[in-house]
Amino acid sequence: xxxxxxSPRHLIKExxxxxxxxxxxxxxxxxxxxxxxxxxxxxxxLISFYEKMQSDKGSIPxxxxxxxxxxxxxxxxxxxxxxxxxALYFCASSARSNTGExxxxxxxxxxxx
Amino acid sequence: AQKVTQAQxxxxxxEKEDVTLDCVYETRDTTYxxxxxxxxxxxxLVFLIRRNSFDEQNEISGRYSWNFQKSTSSFNFTITASQVxxxxxxxCALSLRGSYDKVIFGPGTSLSVIP
Numbered sequence: 573x574x575x576x577x578x579s580p581r582h583l584i585k586e587x588x589x590x591x592x593x594x595x596x597x598x599x600x601x602x603x604x605x606x607x608x609x610x611x612x613x614x615x616x617x618l619i620s621f622y623e624k625m626q627s628d629k630g631s632i633p634x635x636x637x638x639x640x641x642x643x644x645x646x647x648x649x650x651x652x653x654x655x656x657x658x659a660l661y662f663c664a665s666s667a668r669s670n671t672g673e674x675x676x677x678x679x680x681x682x683x684x685x
Numbered sequence: 686a687q688k689v690t691q692a693q694x695x696x697x698x699x700e701k702e703d704v705t706l707d708c709v710y711e712t713r714d715t716t717y718x719x720x721x722x723x724x725x726x727x728x729x730l731v732f733l734i735r736r737n738s739f740d741e742q743n744e745i746s747g748r749y750s751w752n753f754q755k756s757t758s759s760f761n762f763t764i765t766a767s768q769v770x771x772x773x774x775x776x777c778a779l780s781l782r783g784s785y786d787k788v789i790f791g792p793g794t795s796l797s798v799i800p
Binding site: 605613614615616617620628630660662664673674675676677678679681 | 722728729730732735776780786787788789790791792793
């Protein structure tokens with residue numbers, strides 16, 4: 573079965589650079605979530621989208637922005653990168669008709685040097 | 686506010702021992718969902734179980750079993766006859782009401798199974 577696809581899987585950037593992560597949800601899933609997991613930490617919710625509209629917002633820095641496109645894929649844009657942005661970024665998707673079940677991608681590991 | 690607590694930061698057991706991972710949650714909602722996820726060293730999050738707040742039946746899946754007790758707001762996870770491949774970080778998590786609600790993770794318990 574198709575799963576959540578994230579790209580790239582690994583990304584190395586330098587401070588003050590910009591990075592973009594992409595997420596392709598499971599077909600027919602209408603909701604996308606982004607999580608950030610720092611080293612040794614639990615995943616922290618950043619932002620979610622339902623039907624291309626932002627549905628909830630967590631601890632997402634102002635330097636980050638995200639959107640969901642007409643094909644339901646989502647992109648997380650991170651600017652003015654800082655060392656502390658080094659983390660594993662997970663995307664998850666769900667269908668509102670299937671209550672409470674999130675499917676996570678394998679994550680994108682961002683390293684900021 | 687919602688919160689998930691996993692008091693055990695790290696646990697080490699010898700292979701074939703049973704181990705229980707504790708999870709305590711806080712929410713004022715009457716409808717919620719509880720989850721367990723496994724994160725092996727490779728980093729991906731592996732879904733193990735989802736339980737809704739109205740279903741207090743315990744569940745067994747192979748060597749895994751879950752004990753949901755609403756009276757104590759706990760959702761504990763037991764691995765029977767642990768194996769080296771069970772070594773991972775295990776996260777207990779909570780979401781409210783619907784699939785449009787974010788999942789809130791506990792801090793995780795790192796399990797090491799020693800051969």
